[in-house]
Amino acid sequence: MKKIPRVVIIGAGFGGLQAAQSLATTEVEVILIDRHNYHTFVPLLYQVATAQLSPEQVAVPIRTLLRKAKNVRFLQAEVQQIDFVAKEIKTYNHTLIYDFLVLATGTQSQFGEIPEAKNYAFPLKNLSHAINLRHHLLCCFEQAEIETDWQKRRQLLTISIVGGGATGVELAGALKELITKVLPRDYSNINPEEITIILIQSGDRLLTELPKALGDYTVKRLRRLGIKVMLQSRVSQVREDGIELDDGTWIPTSTVIWAVGVKAAIPKSFPFISRGRQGKIVVLPNLRVADYPEVFAIGDLAKVNCQGKSLSGVAPEALQQGVYVARAIRKQLQGKKITRFNYFNKGRLAIIGCYSGVGQIGGVKLTGFLPWFFWLAVHLVYFPDWRNRFTILFTWLHNYFTGDRPVRLILSSPQCLVGEQQRCWSNKYKEVMSKN
Amino acid sequence: MKKIPRVVIIGAGFGGLQAAQSLATTEVEVILIDRHNYHTFVPLLYQVATAQLSPEQVAVPIRTLLRKAKNVRFLQAEVQQIDFVAKEIKTYNHTLIYDFLVLATGTQSQFGEIPEAKNYAFPLKNLSHAINLRHHLLCCFEQAEIETDWQKRRQLLTISIVGGGATGVELAGALKELITKVLPRDYSNINPEEITIILIQSGDRLLTELPKALGDYTVKRLRRLGIKVMLQSRVSQVREDGIELDDGTWIPTSTVIWAVGVKAAIPKSFPFISRGRQGKIVVLPNLRVADYPEVFAIGDLAKVNCQGKSLSGVAPEALQQGVYVARAIRKQLQGKKITRFNYFNKGRLAIIGCYSGVGQIGGVKLTGFLPWFFWLAVHLVYFPDWRNRFTILFTWLHNYFTGDRPVRLILSSPQCLVGEQQRCWSNKYKEVMSKN
Numbered sequence: 116m117k118k119i120p121r122v123v124i125i126g127a128g129f130g131g132l133q134a135a136q137s138l139a140t141t142e143v144e145v146i147l148i149d150r151h152n153y154h155t156f157v158p159l160l161y162q163v164a165t166a167q168l169s170p171e172q173v174a175v176p177i178r179t180l181l182r183k184a185k186n187v188r189f190l191q192a193e194v195q196q197i198d199f200v201a202k203e204i205k206t207y208n209h210t211l212i213y214d215f216l217v218l219a220t221g222t223q224s225q226f227g228e229i230p231e232a233k234n235y236a237f238p239l240k241n242l243s244h245a246i247n248l249r250h251h252l253l254c255c256f257e258q259a260e261i262e263t264d265w266q267k268r269r270q271l272l273t274i275s276i277v278g279g280g281a282t283g284v285e286l287a288g289a290l291k292e293l294i295t296k297v298l299p300r301d302y303s304n305i306n307p308e309e310i311t312i313i314l315i316q317s318g319d320r321l322l323t324e325l326p327k328a329l330g331d332y333t334v335k336r337l338r339r340l341g342i343k344v345m346l347q348s349r350v351s352q353v354r355e356d357g358i359e360l361d362d363g364t365w366i367p368t369s370t371v372i373w374a375v376g377v378k379a380a381i382p383k384s385f386p387f388i389s390r391g392r393q394g395k396i397v398v399l400p401n402l403r404v405a406d407y408p409e410v411f412a413i414g415d416l417a418k419v420n421c422q423g424k425s426l427s428g429v430a431p432e433a434l435q436q437g438v439y440v441a442r443a444i445r446k447q448l449q450g451k452k453i454t455r456f457n458y459f460n461k462g463r464l465a466i467i468g469c470y471s472g473v474g475q476i477g478g479v480k481l482t483g484f485l486p487w488f489f490w491l492a493v494h495l496v497y498f499p500d501w502r503n504r505f506t507i508l509f510t511w512l513h514n515y516f517t518g519d520r521p522v523r524l525i526l527s528s529p530q531c532l533v534g535e536q537q538r539c540w541s542n543k544y545k546e547v548m549s550k551n
Numbered sequence: 552m553k554k555i556p557r558v559v560i561i562g563a564g565f566g567g568l569q570a571a572q573s574l575a576t577t578e579v580e581v582i583l584i585d586r587h588n589y590h591t592f593v594p595l596l597y598q599v600a601t602a603q604l605s606p607e608q609v610a611v612p613i614r615t616l617l618r619k620a621k622n623v624r625f626l627q628a629e630v631q632q633i634d635f636v637a638k639e640i641k642t643y644n645h646t647l648i649y650d651f652l653v654l655a656t657g658t659q660s661q662f663g664e665i666p667e668a669k670n671y672a673f674p675l676k677n678l679s680h681a682i683n684l685r686h687h688l689l690c691c692f693e694q695a696e697i698e699t700d701w702q703k704r705r706q707l708l709t710i711s712i713v714g715g716g717a718t719g720v721e722l723a724g725a726l727k728e729l730i731t732k733v734l735p736r737d738y739s740n741i742n743p744e745e746i747t748i749i750l751i752q753s754g755d756r757l758l759t760e761l762p763k764a765l766g767d768y769t770v771k772r773l774r775r776l777g778i779k780v781m782l783q784s785r786v787s788q789v790r791e792d793g794i795e796l797d798d799g800t801w802i803p804t805s806t807v808i809w810a811v812g813v814k815a816a817i818p819k820s821f822p823f824i825s826r827g828r829q830g831k832i833v834v835l836p837n838l839r840v841a842d843y844p845e846v847f848a849i850g851d852l853a854k855v856n857c858q859g860k861s862l863s864g865v866a867p868e869a870l871q872q873g874v875y876v877a878r879a880i881r882k883q884l885q886g887k888k889i890t891r892f893n894y895f896n897k898g899r900l901a902i903i904g905c906y907s908g909v910g911q912i913g914g915v916k917l918t919g920f921l922p923w924f925f926w927l928a929v930h931l932v933y934f935p936d937w938r939n940r941f942t943i944l945f946t947w948l949h950n951y952f953t954g955d956r957p958v959r960l961i962l963s964s965p966q967c968l969v970g971e972q973q974r975c976w977s978n979k980y981k982e983v984m985s986k987n
Contacts, residue, residue: 152693153960169607176959178737188739191693191961209697242962257588257627261645301614303624502949502957506942513938521938523612524589525627526678 119144120214122444123204125194126380127154127177129430130414131219132499133437139184141445146211148190148204152177155242158430158494159507161282163245165289166253166297166520170242172507175500194220196384199407205384215444218396218404218412219437222377222428225393232353236373239282248372250525252293255369257525259309260302266367272310273368275358277350278375279316280323281465284333286372287314287342288468296518313343313366315350317375322465322473324427329465329473332482336467377428379416391418400455402440408447411440421458430497432458466490555580556650558880559640561630562816563590563613565866566850567655568935569873575620577881582647584626584640588613591678594866594930595943597718599681601725602689602733602956606678608943611936630656632820635843641820651880654832654840654848655873658813658864661829668789672809675718684808686961688729691805693961695745696738702803708746709804711794713786714811715752716759717901720769722808723750723778724904732954749779749802751786753811758901758909760863765901765909768918772903813864815852827854836891838876844883847876857894866933868894902926 120143124131127149135147153174162168181187192206197216204211224238237248252274259271274290276283294310314321314337320330321337321344337344345360352359357367379394388404389397395418396404402417404410414433419426426432435458443453462476464486472486481489491511498504514520556579560567563585571583589610598604617623628642633652640647660674673684688710695707710726712719730746750757750773756766757773757780773780781796788795793803815830824840825833831854832840838853840846850869855862862868871894879889898912900922908922917925927947934940950956 151961152689153962169605170962171605171607171958171960174960174962176737176957178959179955179957182736190697246962253588261626300618301612506945509942509945519615521612521615522607523614524607524610525587526589526606526610526682 120448121146121212122215122217123148123211123213124217124219125149125197125204126219126221126414126416127151127189128157128219128221128414128433130221130433130437130440131217132177132180133434134217134219134413134440135181135187135437136184137438137441138444139187141186141441141448143186143215143444143448145184145187146190146213147177147181147187148192148194148206149177150191150193151242152189152191153242154180154499156494156498157240160239160242160245161285161289163242163522164239164248164252164286165293166249166522167289167514168507168510169522170246172503172510173245174242175503180499194382197382197386199386199388199404199410202409214409215447216410217440218410218416219414219433220380220382221415222393222395223380224373225376225378226373227376229350229353232350232371232373235353235355236277236371238373239286240377246526249522251370252290253523253525256298256302256305260304268309269311270356270367271369272305273313273366274311274370274372275313275315275366275368276372276374277315277358278373279314279318279321279344279346280374283314283316283372283374284321284337285466285468286374287312287337288340288466288471291340291342292468293520297520297523301523311343312341313345313368315345315348315360317347317349319346321346324429325463325465325473325475326480329475329480329482332473333465333467336471336482340469377415381416401443401453402436402456403443411443413437413440419456419458421456426458429463431461435459464490464493556884557582557648558651558653559584559647559649560653560655561585561633561640562655562657562850562852563587563625564593564655564657564850564869566657566869566873566876567653568613568616569870570653570655570849570876571617571623571873572620573874573877574880575623577622577877577884579622579651579880579884581620581623582626582649583613583617583623584628584630584642585613586627586629587678588625588627589678590616590935592930592934592939593676596675596678596681597721597725599678599958600675600684600688600722601729602685602958603725603950604943604946605958606682608939608946609681610678611939616935630818633818633822635822635824635840635846638845650845651883652846653876654846654852655850655869656816656818657851658829658831659816660809661812661814662809663812665786665789668786668807668809671789671791672713672807674809675722676813682962685958687806688726689959689961692734692738692741696740704745705747706792706803707805708741709749709802710747710806710808711749711751711802711804712808712810713751713794714809715750715754715757715780715782716810719750719752719808719810720757720773721902721904722810723748723773724776724902724907727776727778728904729956733956733959737959747779748777749781749804751781751784751796753783753785755782757782760865761899761901761909761911762916765911765916765918769901769903769909772907772918776905813851817852837879837889838872838892847879849873849876855892855894857892862894865899867897871895900926900929 122143122145124147138145156173159173177189196205226232238244255271262268321333322330349361351361391397396412398412398417402411413436415428439456464474466472472490474481474486558579558581560583574581592609595609613625632641662668674680691707698704757769758766785797787797827833832848834848834853838847849872851864875892900910902908908926910917910922
């Protein structure tokens with residue numbers, strides 16, 4: 116009997132999941148490994164953090180998505196060790212041998228020169244982060260509602276976002292919506308004018324992946340919404356009660372959202388291979404790791420050059436790489452030559468919120484309502500599960516017409532109780548959850 | 552200016568919330584206090600635990616439910632101390648004076664003579680419990696999928712439920728549905744026949760609040776579904792790897808669900824007043840606490856006698872008491888006499904699952920499909936929010952027609968990773984969450 120080759124895919128994000136699904140009809144055995152039992156639709160995380168969608172709406176059990184792929188098995192585990200020479204992967208109590216390996220573990224937050232940010236700032240890279248942030252924001256509102264000390268109120272009602280990329284911009288807009296739409300209805304002692312949203316960006320423009328004109332529009336639009344956009348500003352210190360900028364400015368704030376800085380998510384014990392900026396794996400034009408023709412790295416984890424430029428780590432790139440890597444494995448099995456990976460850029464959209472967005476499709480730059488609407492429509496269409504797609508659409512329509520943010524539940528630690536502690540989240544709890 | 556009397560309501564369950572809403576048009580200031588910022592629709596918790604509904608579907612922010620009640624304020628806090636003489640309530644950093652007090656804090660799990668059950672058994676009294684149980688069950692399946700040791704497999708795939716009341720019965724049926732509908736599609740290495748569901752009841756019948764014939768039907772129905780119903784059995788020991796019955800039988804099981812035993816949820820520092828079975832507050836026929844005409848106790852917290860019988864602590868009783876207490880406060884303010892509380896029993900339903908239920912409406916006993924359907928319809932109608940009502944209906948229809956249980960996400964601690972630890976939930980994490 117012919118031995119069926121085994122493909123091990125690590126990571127069930129956009130790239131890894133797509134690779135597994137694209138291999139469904141190929142005569143290989145696929146094992147897809149992830150730490151979580153669900154696939155997260157990362158672009159909508161910010162809507163979970165701002166109480167628009169529930170966590171269960173933006174995540175789908177991986178086993179649900181693999182039901183039709185009979186040759187794909189899922190394993191919930193954390194990979195501890197990878198050996199490219201022995202072609203072996205170790206989890207806590209399993210050892211797996213592979214014929215092909217697809218690395219698709221993505222990136223994780225990094226706090227760079229400000230290690231204490233890890234303790235006090237809220238990242239937004241995964242579903243737990245989004246839930247934590249939602250709880251924290253709502254706790255701050257609950258506390259501010261009954262706080263009489265004006266300094267404490269100001270701190271509770273100042274939300275600072277570090278990083279002016281897509282995540283920072285969409286969060287700023289979504290927070291503005293939450294504050295103007297919901298707070299006046301719910302908190303009689305909080306005046307929406309009391310709330311300050313600050314977006315801090317080290318460079319001189321926002322959304323650096325898009326043309327300058329669109330970044331400039333975004334700054335103008337956010338400022339018109341009342342968001343304080345601070346360009347060419349860097350955070351030098353993060354504390355429990357606020358942040359310091361490198362020009363010495365002290366901003367009292369209970370909420371620091373960390374939307375800047377990622378590094379490759381690599382298992383503890385990993386072969387010594389070429390790594391680029393942010394620790395990303397440098398791959399050949401066919402997404403292979405040099406010297407190991409059976410090892411591929413895709414998605415945000417890989418440093419990929421296309422047409423002379425580095426790819427930027429967005430979902431469509433990972434999806435196309437997932438499809439490509441499945442085809443590459445098929446070709447390699449047939450002894451055919453593998454052509455280089457080419458990214459077909461269909462365009463780029465970013466949502467600002469409050470009915471506006473920016474984008475570039477073909478050579479055409481778009482601003483305002485149209486890219487806002489396109490952004491939502493495209494993400495709905497790309498959502499991998501029809502049931503969630505329907506409930507997301509229903510929730511969006513409901514939120515649009517009622518102006519509500521319905522998922523304002525604090526399902527969290529007892530420390531959240533008003534006044535029991537200054538911060539909502541005890542470090543103990545945060546520690547437990549952050550490992551997630 | 553006339554001083555507006557202040558009514559403080561502690562607990563935003565069925566009784567407390569209803570009392571607050573019923574006082575919306577009365578000229579009083581109402582402060583509703585709860586530890587959580589949401590109202591939980593407790594009867595549907597078992598559907599959260601079995602991945603049918605998401606937690607956000609069965610809970611509604613209290614502030615949403617109070618938007619129309621302009622004289623009602625919400626305070627998220629835990630009451631530490633109540634002083635009936637000074638008419639004063641203390642939370643961690645607030646002191647409130649009341650003119651009327653409505654106690655509606657309900658009950659909490661108690662583990663009686665088996666204190667170690669607290670560490671290993673899963674209660675199902677609040678939303679966190681339901682989420683924990685969902686995570687734990689799914690973790691057991693993930694582990695069993697790759698476990699080769701048959702003893703370990705048997706332990707992982709044995710689910711024991713202690714308590715044959717409504718919660719125990721509905722969980723048994725819902726687990727059966729989960730196992731027969733979802734597992735064969737998701738876990739190729741688990742045979743549904745391997746899974747044992749055991750329902751342990753100390754008495755000689757199930758559903759003691761209903762006529763014996765209906766309890767007997769329930770036993771027969773559950774047994775026909777393949778559930779092991781053990782009557783006149785008591786648990787004497789709960790360990791991490793199983794339970795012991797008082798006849799010495801050892802049942803290896805990773806999942807012990809604690810659906811038995813409650814006690815009144817009373818703040819730490821509480822006046823010395825008459826308390827009945829389970830620590831419940833003994834009230835006068837008008838739901839007042841003896842000697843304190845401005846203090847009422849309602850819902851599951853109160854020991855209420857109606858027509859010579861103790862009420863049993865179900866939602867309709869609490870709702871009617873909430874309406875009654877609002878009227879009683881109005882009458883008292885007008886100097887009118889307060890008549891005694893009378894519970895109007897519209898009937899009683901219990902769901903078994905797998906399209907069957909039991910119930911008694913008027914004098915008529917019902918079994919089978921009809922009470923199953925009634926149970927779902929009644930709970931949908933009584934759900935306090937139209938948005939959630941719609942999404943629940945959609946989810947039920949989806950689940951009915953696809954036979955799926957879509958919310959199978961493990962959004963939890965890293966200990967859940969297969970093999971890292973025998974149990975899914977580290978004690979540390981459980982400790983943090985159980986305070987919730």
